[in-house]
Amino acid sequence: MKNLPKTRKVKIHPASLKHIKKGHPWVTADSYTKDFPNGEDFLQVEAGETKLLLLSDPNHPRIKARVWAFGEGRDLRANFPRELKERMTAAFNQRKAMNVSEQRDNFYLCFGEADLLPGLFIQAFGSHVLVQATCNFWVLHKKRIADLIRPLWEEHFPDRKYLNGWWCDRGPNAQSRITSLRQGTSPPDQLVIEEFGVKYHLKPMDAHDPGIYTDMSAIREELFPVLESSKKVLNLYAYTGAYSLIALKKGAEEVHSVDLSQKYIDWLESNLAENPELDASKHTSHCSSVEEALKKFKASGEKFDLIICDPPSASSDGKKMGRVTDSYPRDLPLMNSLLNEGGKIVAFVNTHAMSWKKFNSNFDDIIKNKNLKLKSLDILKLRKDCPLKGGFQEGDYLKGRVFERFE
Ligand SMILES: C[S@@+](CC[C@H](N)C(=O)[O-])C[C@H]1O[C@@H](n2cnc3c(N)ncnc32)[C@H](O)[C@@H]1O
Numbered sequence: 001m002k003n004l005p006k007t008r009k010v011k012i013h014p015a016s017l018k019h020i021k022k023g024h025p026w027v028t029a030d031s032y033t034k035d036f037p038n039g040e041d042f043l044q045v046e047a048g049e050t051k052l053l054l055l056s057d058p059n060h061p062r063i064k065a066r067v068w069a070f071g072e073g074r075d076l077r078a079n080f081p082r083e084l085k086e087r088m089t090a091a092f093n094q095r096k097a098m099n100v101s102e103q104r105d106n107f108y109l110c111f112g113e114a115d116l117l118p119g120l121f122i123q124a125f126g127s128h129v130l131v132q133a134t135c136n137f138w139v140l141h142k143k144r145i146a147d148l149i150r151p152l153w154e155e156h157f158p159d160r161k162y163l164n165g166w167w168c169d170r171g172p173n174a175q176s177r178i179t180s181l182r183q184g185t186s187p188p189d190q191l192v193i194e195e196f197g198v199k200y201h202l203k204p205m206d207a208h209d210p211g212i213y214t215d216m217s218a219i220r221e222e223l224f225p226v227l228e229s230s231k232k233v234l235n236l237y238a239y240t241g242a243y244s245l246i247a248l249k250k251g252a253e254e255v256h257s258v259d260l261s262q263k264y265i266d267w268l269e270s271n272l273a274e275n276p277e278l279d280a281s282k283h284t285s286h287c288s289s290v291e292e293a294l295k296k297f298k299a300s301g302e303k304f305d306l307i308i309c310d311p312p313s314a315s316s317d318g319k320k321m322g323r324v325t326d327s328y329p330r331d332l333p334l335m336n337s338l339l340n341e342g343g344k345i346v347a348f349v350n351t352h353a354m355s356w357k358k359f360n361s362n363f364d365d366i367i368k369n370k371n372l373k374l375k376s377l378d379i380l381k382l383r384k385d386c387p388l389k390g391g392f393q394e395g396d397y398l399k400g401r402v403f404e405r406f407e
Contacts (some may be wrong), residue, residue, distance in 0.1 A: 007044040007053070007073035008037050010065075017047055023391025025067040025118045027054060033064040041140055042080075044073035053077065055118060055137040059172070066118035066135055081144065084117075088148050091115040091122075096156045100385050103221070105193035106214045108385040109149075113395050115387070122149065123214050125202055126193045129153070129165035131181065132207065139169050146181040168207035178207050192274060196221065198245045199274040201267065211240050211267060215398060216310070218384035220246055226344055226402065227252070230306035234258070234297070234338065236290045236331075241268030243308045248278040256304075258286045258293040290327070294334040303340045313351040329366050336372045339405040345374065352397040359399045367403075378402040 012020075013032045020027075027033060036043060038058045043065055045052040053076040054065035069076050069083070076083070091110040100107040101124070109129065110122040119135025129149055133139060146165065153162045165181035180186050187204040194200075195217055202211040220242065227233070227250035235244045238257035245268075247255050259265050265287045272280050286293050290311070311327060328347070335345050349359055360379075367374050380400030382388055389395050 004074065004077055007042050007077060008040050009046060010036050010043045010054070012045055012047070014047075017045075017050065019391070020052065020067055021050070023389060025113045025389070025392060026063050026394070027065040027067075028062055029064050036064055041137055042068070042073065042077055055135060057119070057135045057137055059136060060170075061174070063119075063135065066113075066137070068118070084141070084144065085148055087116050088145075088152060091117065092152045092156045094387075095385055098384055100218075101157055101160065104195040104217055106195055106212055106217060108214060109153075111386050113392055114389040120145070124153075124157075124160075125204070125210070126191060127161050127163040128187070128191065128204065129162075129181070130204065130207060130210065131165060131167045133167070133169040136169060142167055142179075142181075149181070166204050166207065176208055178205055195242065196246060196249065198242075198249050198271075198278070200240065200242070200245075200271050201274060212242055213239070215382060215386045216242065218382075218386065219380050219398070219400065222380065222383070223346060223402075224250060226306060226346065230304075230344070232304045232306075232340075234304045234307045236293070236307065236309040236335075237311045238268060238285075239264050239310075241271050243310070244268065244283060245271060245275060245278060247306070247308075248282060249275075252306075253282055255283045256286060256297075257283065258288055258290055260287070260289050262287050290331060294331060294338065297338050298334060302338060303343070304338050305340055305343045306346070307335045307338065307343070308346045309335065310348040310350070313349075313353075328362065329370075332363070332366050332374075333370045333372060336370075336374055336405065341405060341407050343405045344377070345403045345405075346380070346400060347403070348380070348398065348400040350398055352394040354399070355393070356396070356399060360401070363401055363403075373406050374403040375406055376401060377404050 011032055012027050013030050016027050040056050043054040043056050051072055052070055053068045053073045055068050056065050095109055105126040107124050109124055110117050110120055112119055112121050120138050121132040123130045150162055164185055166187035167179050167181055168176050171177045191202050192199050193202055200212050204210055227247050230252060232254045233247040233252045235257045238244055238259045241257055244255045244257040257268055265285045382398050
């Protein structure tokens with residue numbers, strides 16, 4: 001305790017403090033953060049009775065610090081190694097209790113703020129883990145985290161051999177830096193994992209784009225009953241095909257996947273080839289913009305039982321970028337016209353910038369204004385190994401709705 005460096009005190013905006021007291025864990029850039037010192041790992045806030053220890057991230061463009069705990073900085077700093085271990089252990093315990101690893105190789109072991117590990121995301125991929133540090137504070141503790149992961153893994157998932165992990169953080173020019181957790185080794189170029197009995201190729205060196213969206217996995221599982229009752233499926237913004245392949249696995253007789261990128265279409269096809277028990281003749285890839293594909297399907301009179309639409313938050317038609325909110329007023333009526341009676345649409349928006357209220361009213365307005373025969377069945381949000389944190393809207397970024405067509 002004696003040798004601990006002094007923790008520099010900073011002031012934060014009263015509005016930041018108010019949000020923090022309600023559970024929001026970030027201090028975002030403002031006139032107060034301009035005075036935050038550089039070169040500190042921890043910062044102490046003292047505002048009246050309230051004391052807080054922050055994890056500093058001065059080079060982050062927006063989030064300058066994240067809350068570690070309420071209390072006296074000196075004590076909290078002294079306890080940091082123990083507290084980190086306890087929080088990581090609690091996160092691993094939760095995932096073990098959920099039995100997620102019995103169904104899939106890919107699952108989150110720590111989901112950042114929701115596990116009280118702000119900016120620290122740890123995903124299992126088979127016998128490997130991917131650590132994504134969105135807060136550069138953690139770079140200072142890379143070895144400590146690597147040393148914790150292995151024994152925690154072996155204790156919680158003894159049936160799964162632990163091979164290695166890779167670490168991804170943000171370099172000085174905001175580009176991703178990937179390094180191995182074990183010195184002297186490098187991540188594999190490619191590995192194969194299984195999600196709900198379907199195999200996928202992953203490319204660990206593309207840590208921001210390894211080939212599967214694990215935050216969607218629990219939602220895919222939640223949609224099993226919808227998938228099982230759908231014979232003809234259209235997967236829009238298909239990426240590497242997770243929804244297309246699980247649709248085939250769940251008994252679809254015809255699946256169409258649309259993506260603008262030939263790279264992802266090729267990746268989807270290689271995933272399909274990795275699963276010979278899924279009849280590839282039932283699947284068709286369309287390398288096209290969603291808008292073009294929907295128009296073509298309409299012109300040819302195609303009808304589907306299920307349309308899944310999971311656009312990126314900023315989507316491109318190959319020429320210009322647009323916000324996802326701009327595409328639904330155009331595309332939802334087209335999707336509606338492609339549905340069989342009783343057919344369903346699963347529509348997502350992937351951004352924290354839109355509240356649930358706005359998300360819901362946007363769809364309700366389109367349905368009302370365009371007189372679409374769609375009734376709302378369900379909402380879909382992050383769950384299971386990707387929990388939410390009260391008071392932290394940014395963590396609640398994945399929003400979905402299930403609609404059914406009626407006559
Ligand atoms: C968020 S990912 C979809 C993830 C996928 N639903 C999953 O769970 O695996 C978005 C995909 O949309 C594709 N994309 C972006 N703009 C597009 C457009 N206008 N038309 C078709 N695909 C587009 C990208 O290439 C990317 O593969």
